[in-house]
Amino acid sequence: MSTSPPSTRPVLLVTGGGRGIGAAVARLGAAQGYDILLTYRSDAARAEATAAAARAAGATVLALQADVAEAEGRARCFAELDARFGRLDALVNNAGITGPTGRLDETPDAVWEEVLRTNVLGLVACSREAIRRMSTRHGGRGGAMVNISSRASGLGGGGEWVHYAASKGAVDTLTLGLAKELAGEGIRVNAVNPGLIDTEIHATAGMPDRVTRMAGGVPMGRGGSAEEVAEAVLWLLSPASGYVTGALLPVSGGR
Ligand code: NDP
Numbered sequence: 059m060s061t062s063p064p065s066t067r068p069v070l071l072v073t074g075g076g077r078g079i080g081a082a083v084a085r086l087g088a089a090q091g092y093d094i095l096l097t098y099r100s101d102a103a104r105a106e107a108t109a110a111a112a113r114a115a116g117a118t119v120l121a122l123q124a125d126v127a128e129a130e131g132r133a134r135c136f137a138e139l140d141a142r143f144g145r146l147d148a149l150v151n152n153a154g155i156t157g158p159t160g161r162l163d164e165t166p167d168a169v170w171e172e173v174l175r176t177n178v179l180g181l182v183a184c185s186r187e188a189i190r191r192m193s194t195r196h197g198g199r200g201g202a203m204v205n206i207s208s209r210a211s212g213l214g215g216g217g218e219w220v221h222y223a224a225s226k227g228a229v230d231t232l233t234l235g236l237a238k239e240l241a242g243e244g245i246r247v248n249a250v251n252p253g254l255i256d257t258e259i260h261a262t263a264g265m266p267d268r269v270t271r272m273a274g275g276v277p278m279g280r281g282g283s284a285e286e287v288a289e290a291v292l293w294l295l296s297p298a299s300g301y302v303t304g305a306l307l308p309v310s311g312g313r
Contacts, residue, residue: 064144065093065118070295071139071146072096073126073184074153076105078257079206082284083150083291084108088117090292092148095139097124097131099153118143126153126180127172136187147199148295149188151181151229152206156263159218170221177225178232181205185236193243200244202295205233206287207249209310226251230306237304246303248294253310254281277312 070087074080075096084096085108094112098105098121105121112119122138125131139146157173158165185203192201208226210216216223233249240247254276260268269281290309293299 061141062144067091067093067117068147069093069095069139069143069145070148070150071135071184071188072150072152073124073135073180074098075150076101076108076121078259079252079255079284079287079291080150080152081108082288083152084112084119085115086285086288086292087148087295088112088115088119090296091117093118093143095120095122095135095143097122097126097135097153099123099125126184127175129183132180132183132187135184136191139191145199146188146191147201149184149192149201149203150206150291150295151184151203153180154206154225154259156219156222156259158264161218162220165221173221173225174228177222178228181229182232185232189240189243189245192245193240195243198244202246203236203248204291204294205229205247205249206291207233207251207306209251209253209308209313211251233306234304241303246294246299248299248302248305248307250287250290250294251306251308251310252282252287253308253313255284255287255309256281257284275313276310280311282309282311 070092072084075084076098109119109121124135154177157169192198207229210223211226237247256269
């Protein structure tokens with residue numbers, strides 16, 4: 059692994075940045091002046107296409123296969139970050155999965171374990187590594203973190219999808235707690251809670267027409283786009299939100 063001089067631009071790490079909301083965050087982040095490390099789990103072609111689009115904004119962008127649910131993947135991610143970028147200013151914990159729908163009494167432990175390992179433990183472990191690089195307590199220059207939660211979280215419930223709702227409830231609680239824990243160390247921690255967003259996650263969960271079917275239940279009458287979520291994320295990372303920490307921001311068309 060070669061060690062490059064540290065980036066002169068701020069560096070943003072986006073987990074699960076190959077497609078969907080994470081890809082929109084990577085593209086907008088590059089356009090707003092960040093160098094980007096984006097990770098993906100399996101779809102290298104999509105991640106490389108996202109990285110190429112982000113590079114068009116003049117950013118240094120690296121797409122890296124690194125499963126946030128696996129310790130080995132996380133270790134490789136942060137080793138590459140240190141070697142190729144030499145600094146970290148912002149983390150977007152975006153990688154997330156839904157797991158299949160189903161009542162609790164019909165859902166095996168394996169589904170819960172996979173969802174919690176990705177959506178909660180992956181986020182916790184990536185946050186820990188980011189804190190070690192950004193916190194003034196560890197000699198860092200501070201930074202910002204945004205966790206991608208969901209409207210189907212703590213207060214939303216999410217019937218027949220309680221594993222996903224419970225995982226996102228944990229993300230909300232972690233966001234509130236970490237915001238307090240890190241407020242005196244130069245790190246702001248916020249969450250964005252998307253509503254019905256038009257990405258491939260719905261097809262992956264076996265409901266390809268979900269956005270069309272449910273749009274009528276959204277007060278604004280439509281699903282949102284990944285780009286609309288990314289705008290909120292980049293605002294929460296930016297100095298424009300410098301006094302905002304511990305916020306859970308719905309981006310949900312009023313849902
Ligand atoms: P997508 O399924 O379109 O994209 C998810 C991305 O995350 C993919 O690039 C995928 O990589 C990556 N990923 C999944 N698991 C891992 C992992 N273990 N390690 C690394 N990367 C991983 O989903 P969305 O863009 O819609 O979702 C992004 C986030 O937004 C998630 O946390 C989701 O829960 C949340 N969200 C989405 C909503 C929506 O309506 N779309 C609503 C509320 C919240 P690969 O393709 O390589 O497998």
